[in-house]
Amino acid sequence: MARKQQHNNHICLILLLGLAAASAGLAQQQQAPAFTTVTMLDIDSPGKTIPQSFMGFSHEWPYVEELYTIPQYMDIIKLLQSFGSGPLVLRVGGGSTDKLTTVPGPEVWGPLSKLHAATGMKYILGLNLFLNDVALARKQMDAAKAGLPASSIISFEIGNEPDYYFNKPSTHWNGTKLVAGWNGTTDYLSCCFHTEWYAMAEALSCRNGPSSCEYGQFTGPVWGHLNLRNTTMDWFLKTNGKTNGKWVEMTSVHWYKATSETFNTPVTLLDEVPIRKEMTNLKEIVRVSEQVYGKPLRVAEMNTISNSGRDGVSNVFAAALWTLDASLEVAAAGGVGVNFHQGAGQNLYAAIIRWYDNGRLALPQLRPPFFGMLLFQMAVRGGSRLMGTQVTHASDANNSKFLKVWALQDVQTGELRWVIINKDASRAASAVLWVNRPSGYASEASVIRMTAAGPNPLSATSGITVAGVSYGLGGAKSGERRIEAAKVSKNAKGGQMLTVQVPAGSAALVRLPLAKEQAALRTPAAGSG
Ligand SMILES: *[C@@H]1O[C@H](CO)[C@@H](O)[C@H](O)[C@H]1NC(C)=O
Ligand SMILES: *[C@@H]1O[C@H](CO)[C@@H](O)[C@H](O)[C@H]1NC(C)=O
Numbered sequence: 001m002a003r004k005q006q007h008n009n010h011i012c013l014i015l016l017l018g019l020a021a022a023s024a025g026l027a028q029q030q031q032a033p034a035f036t037t038v039t040m041l042d043i044d045s046p047g048k049t050i051p052q053s054f055m056g057f058s059h060e061w062p063y064v065e066e067l068y069t070i071p072q073y074m075d076i077i078k079l080l081q082s083f084g085s086g087p088l089v090l091r092v093g094g095g096s097t098d099k100l101t102t103v104p105g106p107e108v109w110g111p112l113s114k115l116h117a118a119t120g121m122k123y124i125l126g127l128n129l130f131l132n133d134v135a136l137a138r139k140q141m142d143a144a145k146a147g148l149p150a151s152s153i154i155s156f157e158i159g160n161e162p163d164y165y166f167n168k169p170s171t172h173w174n175g176t177k178l179v180a181g182w183n184g185t186t187d188y189l190s191c192c193f194h195t196e197w198y199a200m201a202e203a204l205s206c207r208n209g210p211s212s213c214e215y216g217q218f219t220g221p222v223w224g225h226l227n228l229r230n231t232t233m234d235w236f237l238k239t240n241g242k243t244n245g246k247w248v249e250m251t252s253v254h255w256y257k258a259t260s261e262t263f264n265t266p267v268t269l270l271d272e273v274p275i276r277k278e279m280t281n282l283k284e285i286v287r288v289s290e291q292v293y294g295k296p297l298r299v300a301e302m303n304t305i306s307n308s309g310r311d312g313v314s315n316v317f318a319a320a321l322w323t324l325d326a327s328l329e330v331a332a333a334g335g336v337g338v339n340f341h342q343g344a345g346q347n348l349y350a351a352i353i354r355w356y357d358n359g360r361l362a363l364p365q366l367r368p369p370f371f372g373m374l375l376f377q378m379a380v381r382g383g384s385r386l387m388g389t390q391v392t393h394a395s396d397a398n399n400s401k402f403l404k405v406w407a408l409q410d411v412q413t414g415e416l417r418w419v420i421i422n423k424d425a426s427r428a429a430s431a432v433l434w435v436n437r438p439s440g441y442a443s444e445a446s447v448i449r450m451t452a453a454g455p456n457p458l459s460a461t462s463g464i465t466v467a468g469v470s471y472g473l474g475g476a477k478s479g480e481r482r483i484e485a486a487k488v489s490k491n492a493k494g495g496q497m498l499t500v501q502v503p504a505g506s507a508a509l510v511r512l513p514l515a516k517e518q519a520a521l522r523t524p525a526a527g528s529g
């Protein structure tokens, strides 16, 4: 566990005075730290390991093939994968899933096959449930199986946010019908004893004869919000998972931090209080899904603000900080992954924007959430365990505007990493990080910053950099790569410590390798750091 240290700011500041000059980034900061935090990383209390392929996108059916057909889009995916995370997961679906009345053809499966071959990207594919037309869903599933390599399909998702079906006009859905609908659909999609389907599906999924069923092919309940009750998750899995043939491979819920009302601002987006409540619930439904039924849970669609986002919130630097923090939150709650929704490439919250320039499809534009995804990938790399939960430090007298410290340890190299997120829009912080080991680590840590330019960083739409580098149209890099050094020293408790200044409204990634790996920091490979 990383523990919050109770301390007196004044004493702390005096103690740190000598260190401050040598600490990272001071030269870069105009603003002196307004508060100081101390976080201990307890080497003896490792937590959850973040699984490979944790990061992902969610994209509606329209234009999904462009992830391959626009080469720069694929380059951006490769960049996000270049830190060792394993392939990204692409969930194809959303509102378009239940509007899809046709069966996608080679124009979709061809590019997605090539994208898988080129990047290893794997898919969760939406099938129509809302129309209650199982024949259509079956054709959609069979077309995907015929058109894509089996290795590229993680699972099929049945319907989208069925908890909102009841509100839709002229719907025939209600709770009872939903259970029967899901159950009847999975059965129809999985088994060969439906004689009308056997002939057609023989070559695909009925290899084991007319009485066989294929289990574990589906993701559900694709719930619209992660606030679903533990009893609902239990009901869903009891019906569709455990007792009725284990149709479910994985469970999924969606997470939008807020809605588009005007009271949602860059500051409220980062508000810690609602996040704590929602993560308590996410932990509980992960418990039911994973521990009771053995099914991993993925937050297969998420983003800042539901219904396409909110201008000035979803497309500003606060969204980059939220993306980084929210990914770590889902990992800490036990989710096996996140999929940041792009809509059809034009929503305000999209990390990668598709747009036309003079009537011609232009190179994709990178928006603030991309930078949050990038720093997460740099922090987790080839595999990291969370060292306890995140530590939140209030930065003001009202016990709010938190600075968060996430501690990680690389499962392969033992390197320690901290992700520090200063959500306070006006106060710079001095973060003291210490490890309860007297030696064994390098004498210097490296510090990579994610910052936005200007006096009001949370609302910035441009001037966003990670390690000094910005990414423009089509992922084109600009700016000098900048990595700072932070000296490691002994602390009074027999551990090693370092101090990092974190400007208001910014994030930092601190890397402290084992002593013998120190040289590695000096020779960053392409795509690293
Ligand atoms: C659900 O709808 C069906 C008809 O479509 C009806 O028979 C049933 O009573 C309804 N159940 C509930 C709980 O409203
Ligand atoms: C689900 O389908 C199975 C057959 O595969 C059936 O035995 C069961 O009664 C169904 N459950 C519900 C709740 O519809």
Ligand SMILES: *[C@@H]1O[C@H](CO)[C@@H](O)[C@H](O)[C@H]1NC(C)=O
Pocket (backbone or CB within 6 Å): 230, 231, 234, 288
């Ligand atoms: C749901 O959570 C409550 C506590 O909040 C607990 O008492 C109950 O047993 C849980 N139900 C299930 C199905 O896990």
Ligand SMILES: *[C@@H]1O[C@H](CO)[C@@H](O)[C@H](O)[C@H]1NC(C)=O
Pocket (backbone or CB within 6 Å): 396, 397, 398
């Ligand atoms: C604390 O909250 C009060 C009341 O909402 C507000 O007037 C005050 O400015 C806040 N103080 C800080 C340091 O943010």
